[in-house]
Each structure stands twice: as structure tokens, then as C-alpha cells.
Amino acid sequence: MLQIQQISYLHRGNLGVQNISFSLQANQHLAIIGPSGCGKSTLLKCIYGLFDLHQGSIHFKAERVLGPAYNLVPGHPQMKYLAQYDNVMPYTSVSENIKEHLSRQHPEENERRCLELLRVIGLEEFAHTQVKNLSGGQRQRVALAQVLAKAPQLLLLDEPFNFIDNFKKNTLRRSIFNYLKKEKIACIFATHDRDDMLAFADEVLVLEKGKTIAQGNPKTLFENPKSKAVAALFYEVNELPASWFNEALKGSFLVYPFELEWHRQKQKNGVAVQVEQSFYQGTHFLNQARYQDEIIFFETPKQLQTGEKGWLELKDDLLESRLI
Ligand SMILES: Nc1ncnc2c1ncn2[C@@H]1O[C@H](COP(=O)(O)OP(=O)(O)OP(=O)(O)O)[C@@H](O)[C@H]1O
Secondary structure, three states: EEEEEEEEEEOOOOOEEEEEEEEOOOOOOOEEEEEOOHHHHHHHHHHOOOOOEEEEEEOOOEEEOOOOOOOOOOOOOHHHHHEEOOOOEEEEEHHHHHHHHOOOOHHHHHHHHHHHHHHHHHHHHHHHOEEHHHHHHHHHHHHHHHHHHHHOOEEEEEEEEEEEOOOHHHHHHHHHHHHOOOOHOEEEEOOOHHHHHHHHOOOOEEEEEEEEEEEEOOHHHHOOOOOOHHHHHHOOEEEEHHOOOOOOOOOEEOOHHEEEEEEEOOOOOOOOEEOOOOEEEEOEEEEEEEOEEEEEOOEEEOOOOOOEEEEEOOOOOHHHHOEE
């Protein structure tokens, strides 16, 4: 449905996006991730036709997407874009804001659709509240309902949950992504949140300084990251010398804190460490320890004391698959 071929766009000669290619199938969900300033928003805006590309092409449903120099109204009727900052109307109600984006010809159908969308965004009880009286996160939910109103075939969302508190976020994103799958709406969303991409993306595109540094399904990227930059987007990660755990190996390897085992005594291939700090994380403790000037993070179910000594062992078979 969408083909992006070697596109580049630079902001007045500065960093933007460079040489990006990928395609998206109908009903597929793609997450764009990467550190702040890596080009996520720029890429979404290119796809929506807000910029004139310096190189490459974008086709949506076999039609070429053109920038403002060739097409004054950006995008395509079946493509919707939600920017980081919403554009909702403050002095009208939530319902009116949604209905503004529905066809005006079928009032009864509009009522039904409006109720359905209010349910998806979890704002039924605010249907008649003026938008100016809503919180930032609630306004963001109204903006989401607006882009869903006409059931686009492709939705472009720029950090759609960034103003929404963690308490509401889990329910809301399950509701939104289930709705998109049910309605067969493809989606590309920029995010910083690993839970968004692990649970809801079919595919992940990792950007760094405007370029693609990894692409794949989230499980594969998480379990076999090819660089520390990729692994660190998912979780805290250690890059450690491989020789610490196997003298025959050169280079370094990546290991997540939950993959290291803490023991009081040496078992097989461990390194001796001393605990420096133990941080409570709700379900476990994240500990910081040191070995040969290198800081290592690892997890334990119970709190460890500063100065405590022990051994960190690697779970079986991990080392060779994580060499970088
Ligand atoms: N209108 C602009 N003019 C000049 N430079 C810009 C413009 N918009 C973005 N940039 C630059 O392009 C780069 C990519 O910006 P972009 O907003 O796409 O990043 P991002 O990954 O979406 O960041 P964030 O996660 O902070 O939203 C940044 O270095 C930014 O400063």
C-alpha cells in the first residue's frame, strides 16, 4: 500500500532524513523509533507530503505523494496525519470536535460513529464537555478520534500517547491498536516508548541521525540487537568484553540486566563484582556493580546492599549470539 524509495529530505542543509526505504502492507503497524532529533517527525511529514523531497519517491496506493510545490493540499483522502501538537477546537464539545470530521450527510450514522469513537478513546463521559476544559492527555485523545473518524486506510501518528499518563496509556493504546486491526487500518507511529513498539508494532524502523540503522520485527530486534544503540532503545543494556566470560572470545557482547544471574559463590563462567547501588523498580531491583572499571547493571528479586560481593553469571548460550 505504501512504498518509500530512497527518500532524503534535509532541513535547509541540516539533518533531516537520508536514504530511507521501506514498504508497508495494508493493515500493518510500523513503529519509528530513535533518539530525539533522529528524524521521526520529518519522516512522517515526508510521507504525508508536507515536504518536497530532495531525493527518492513515495507512492501510496500506486499514486505518487507530492510535496507542497506540486500539491497544495497535503496527503491523500485515505491518509490521516496526527502531529505531536493537536489542533482541536477549544470552544466546542468533544462530540462536536469528532463530528466535525464525519460526513455531514448522515446524522444518525454520525451519532453511532461518534459514540463508537468516544468509546475507543475512553471519553464517553466527556462527550458534552468543552475541549478547553480537558487536560492535555484528554485533548490528545480527542485528536486521535478525529483522525480515526473517516476510517483512513493509513494513519500517521507522531508520538500519539506522549501527553497521556501511564495509568490511562495502557488501556488507551490497547483500545486504539485493537480498533485499527479490526478496521484494517495501517499505521506508522513515531514513539519513544518501548511498550508501544514491543506490544503493538508488527515492524520497527530504527533511525539514528536521519538514517535507518535497523529494521525488523520487534521481537527479533529485541532478542538479537545488532548494536548497543538499538538495544538501548528497548531496555537498559550492558556492553561487556566477551573474554570476561570466555577467554577464547574477542570483542564485546550485549546483555540485558535480567539476563545476568547473581550468585554468592562462583558457579561456572562468572565475574566477581561489588554492588554499588540497588534501585527499586516495583517488580525487582536494578543493581549497579563494578568489575575492572566497567559498570554492570543486573536485576535481582531482592535488594542488595552497597559493598556486597558476589558473582555475575551468564545465562546459557547467550554469549555467542550477542557478540558485536
Ligand atoms: N523546520 C525545521 N528547520 C530546521 N531544522 C529542523 C526543522 N525540523 C526539524 N529539524 C531538525 O531535523 C532533525 C530531525 O528532527 P525531527 O523533528 O524529525 O526529529 P524527531 O526524531 O521527531 O525528534 P523528537 O523525538 O524530539 O520529536 C533535528 O536535528 C531537528 O533539529
